[in-house]
Amino acid sequence: MGTKGLVHVFLVSFPGQGHVNPLLRLAKRLTSKGLLVTFSAPEICGVEMKKANPNISNEPTSYGNGMIRCDFFEDEWDPSKPDGNDLEMYIQHLEIMIKKYAEQGSPASCLINNPFIPWVCDVAESLGIPSAMIWVQFASSFSSYYHYSHNLVPFPSEIQPKIVVQLPCMRLLKYDEIPKLEHDVVNHLSEILPIKTVGPLFKYPKVVSPSYVQGDFMKVENCIDWLDTKSTSSLVYISFGSVVILKKEQVEEIGNGLLNSLVKLVQNIDPILLPNGFLEKVGDKGKIVQWCPQEQVLSHPSMACFMTHCG
Template sequence: MAGKNIHAFLVSFPCQGHVNPLLRLGRRLAALGALVTFCTPEAAGVSIRKANSITDDGRPTPYGRGAIRFQFFDDGWDFDSPNRDDLPAYFSQIEVAGRVKLPQLIHKEAEAGRPISCLINSPFVTWVSDVAESFSIPNAVLWTLSCACFSAFYHYHNGLVPFPTEREPEMEVQLPHVPLLRHDELPANLHPHNTHVYIRDVILALFRNLSIPFCVLMDTFEELEGENIEYMSRILGRPIRTLGPLFKDLESELESKKESKALRADFFKAEDCIEWLDSKPPRSVVYISFGSVVHLQQEQVDEIANALAESEVAFLWVVRPPAREMNSKPHVLPGGFLDKVGDRGRIVQWSPQEEVLAHPSTACFMTHCGWNSTMEALASGVPVVAFPHWGDQVTNAKFMVDVFKVGVRMCKGGEAEGRVVPRDEVASLLEEVVRGPRAEEIRANALKWKKAAEAAVAEGGSSYMNMQCFVEEIARFNLVPN
């Protein structure tokens, strides 16, 4: 049994975009026989416990051939502290608290007869690598963006190619084995006009610590970014192991698909919308979601709503209240909107996205192009209307539209462009993807990537074999006694 006697301890930054892929990795490890402890600050634990049927009382939940348990730690701030609205300060606070709490947890696990075989962390908590090194525990990092973005940050950090500057803000960037990127197609955090400097610096901390992890894991697959993955592995001098799409279980390692769906760590409880989708014809519903962080201008919400109201398309739209730290007002739908659209429209605050994208009624996905959503769309064979806003989203949109050719783009980047896309343009783009002259070509490309993703996680596929190799690497460290 590949994962027997392995205790993998996973530490995530407390945001949905990091928790999801890391827990998916944990499910893979548990399916192969490992004991997995998933760890993140208690601030996220409150939401995770509320929205999912999990406990953190130390009892493992059986999963596949192994088990998963949850462990939440106190980050040192009260839940209602106004300091939580200051994200740069919160990054620092998690590190200060984590450097104290994680060693305590490591000792506690050893005393309980569960010594840790491997510490695995997501970006934004790169201090985990330092703690692992201090305990001589093998460390791996799960990069939660594309390999193209990894290359961009690596080359930026090491000064290997020119990037835009204050003096030349529109400089194009040529990375090895990556298509030429315009200044507005780079990960926005690397542009001199970036307003999220603290996020850039937190990400770059990972690249200062890259000598510690014995490998870099990625939620992508070789068929998608093969040449770049091979090149980056070579210049890193250590393997990049692609495991994606992580939201898809390795078919031969998990007998019950119900088991997979039951073990989640969503921050919000998904609303039941599958029965509504069941009532719609095949390829007739536009699914709209901009993730857990992006918050549109009210004017943009009005334009999308009016485009939907004036069209004949059915739609499922995730409209979430803004995160507290944004200090923004909740969106308000235009008066009479719900009456006008009737049963052809459904508004929810959170959806079971994997199931929605896999549903035969879903025709296309209007998305912010976060990497998790990008992988889920590609692996589900769903065409996209790309509406990126900041960060890696603008790069992902470039690849989705120009490289993978699975959709159309509403803009280069909502935050950078600073314009409201009018309703006529929104309606035209939806028409182009769902029923226009290029719709069949776009859908054929999307289905091609779906098949490639399925092949990657099938027995003997690239991600399947990389997962086996990763587990065998951990086992070879032989830190857990038989």
């Protein structure tokens, strides 16, 4: 399969693990529908992804009915600069990459980015390309931010700290209610902004992924065989993501609490931070890994609980 004639969608991600993952899932879903998708991010992100998976390439690869590739734009990152680099540098290198594909006969028909890099929308506008932003939080969260930033409804302040926030299409809730409000909130927001719901992305597409279409920043450790030996709903999975670094005292407190609770666990953490003798005491009741295939772990029948930082 070649790329000729395929509609080209260009995705740009903020260089963080929790931002790459959902955007890459969207990339896979679009590709499976018969599009050519370029997944991009600053080179500092590409370096980490290539360390974890050397098969990552900027050559288009078949996926479902379309083609996907990963291509990272130069950021000239200087670790000695505490504030990073000039934004203009990112914009310039991204524009160069997009123009390069246009000159090769594969112009981008749309740019999609995540919220932490809103300047991608400015690049799209300057090049005359339609753009969209993928929002991975609840629509009700977006509604809160939107109404606050535009001063559309009263919010708590130092003068009125106990004010009750009332947003359109969101009734006041009791603490024990689990609302199904997204439909009404999305309909309301659609009257203000163009919105297209595409989730939940982790369910799509039903395609066996090529080994290189992965966004991990660290090499994945296999723990699925170990999970297969455990009974249904018997394990707690603990992960605080790739950014948060817990203090040794915090890790020890969590570790001792787990030991005292007698729960079985899978934990994403650096073993160096664990309390002395923790691994010996846990034995086969637990599995400690620095990075694991999280989607496979969470969907495994042995899982009963997920302890996370909610990132």
